[in-house]
Amino acid sequence: MQTVLGQPTLTGITFFLLFVFATLYITYWAAKRTKTTTEFYAAGRSITGFQNGLALAGDYMSAASFLGIAGLVALKGYDGLIYAVGFLVGWPIVTFLIAEPLRNLGKYTFADVVAYRLKQRPIRTAAATGALITVLFYLIAQMVGAGSLIKLLFGLPYEIAVIIVGCLMIAYVLFGGMLATTWVQIIKAILLLGGSTILVFLILLSFGFNYIELFSTVTKNYGDKIVQPGGLITNPFDAVSLGIALMFGTAGLPHILMRFYTVPDAKEARKSVFYATGFIGYFYILTFTIGFGAAALVGQELIMKIDKGGNMAAPLLAEALGGEIFLGFLSAVAFATILAVVAGLTLAGASAVSHDLYVGVVKRGRADEKQEVKAAKIATLCLGLLAIILGIVFKGQNVAFMVGLAFSIAASANFPALLMSIFWRKFTTQGALWSIYTGLTLSVILIVLSPTVWVEILKNSQAIFPLKNPAIVSFFASFAVGILVSLLTQEKEAEAKFESEKIRSYIGVGAE
Amino acid sequence: MKDRILNSQEFKSLVRSKNTISLILTVAQLFIYFGFILLLAYNKEFLGQKIYGPVTVGIPVGIGVIILTWLLTGIYVAWSNKKYDQKVSEIREKLVGGE
Known part of the structure; x- marks a missing residue:
């Protein structure tokens, strides 16, 4: 099969430019409606539950999960499905435990909730640090x-692509x-779900809409192994540790949590997670089919020839099913996918800097609207430039472990403090600080000592910490330390505030 | 007003029912996912068995985890939309003064 992949094609560039112009026009439109802090951080709380469900899915489904999981399924078969499932199972946790209280108690960031009845400055510093490191x-x-x-899709040099x-x-977030x-x-x-649906339709079309035929073909070509669990899960501790990171990390990702402030109330927040879970689940089922297709x-053979990791399978x-035009379309979709995720991350990181660190800590909560929006914009610009620089610095490096690390930090630094501040009366400032910093430092130290960094990157012969993901230790340690320290340090004021927090958390009285 | 809400039977039962539902569904989700993971770790042969032509047990089980995950959130949202919101508006009307 001949492929035009990796060369800039006319259709690819057309779709790409179409997307860029459309989104820049939206940014221009949004800029006129983005003056206050509520508008900048939370879109004026004007997004409906359904729209937020799509946006949550758009924030979460990264190019790594689209191209990566399809590739993993194409090369490793069933193991790709196991991997995909892990990225979905955290959403119910968000629904059952976090979404509504978060919406009722907070304003713009999850640190708002953790700091609700505890000491503002130390808590905001800690929570913003956790958020910022996760985002970075x-x-x-x-x-x-x-x-x-x-580079693989359009043949564009790496540095140019990153820039x-x-x-x-930066343009989307700064202006819009x-x-x-x-x-x-x-x-x-919409593009990603639509594009994948068409692709799956074309796959099924070539198998006469007989799904079983698809499995028969792959098992005939690659043996039964491709439809059976393989080497992904061997050590149960490793598997459970990664599972904890993915499950509870989803409920601690700052850019996901921030999206709940864009809807008018807790009811819409709850609905939006239901839609998001449906869209993401549907998407992973499509991806599984695309991989086998x-x-x-x-x-x-050809997939690996183009990219050893399988990223170009989809x-x-x-191209094989829809020609150059469909390839161009799907490449532009992949590009859009990347942009939507990094924009969400940049906004979440910038809010941690401006809302929590600058206004909450430096200004002690005393800053007017104008100052805060200005701080948020400066933070956006700095974070965006930093992302470009780091993207170029880490060129060619093995950064796969960083996603696992981000999830581990989210699960062990952000999630425990958030959960305990919502549900536990006796949670104290000291308890929260110890919990956050324990989760954070343990995640980072253990991942350095783990096989993923100590052996694969630092080239030592044996890992000091045996598991690939630290969450099984850092998650429980963060809870244990948070509980222990809280019991040792009573905070009467925080306990007293718990009652009024309960009214706001459960029935939304006083929610912003 | 605060104490009246906090001490009311309605509010107490609201909090209790919501926490119970959240807890049960969370445990169910943990059970489903970690059950799947541990099955993979300890009994790959079972999931690798063929059940229909080339289709192995693992395929419907894996897809099933995805669908169950979505269904559980659906149960929670349906319950909240129906029961929880109704109780909340009752409490608001009676005790907060129908804001």
């Missing part, structure tokens, strides 16, 4: 992925705030 690791992984994927992505993401970011994410979600119709399949 996730962002580096996305930028490096963006550079290499765009284009960086500049567009949350409103522009939300609509970029909604458009991307690529193995059957493109072949593992685009190659698009």
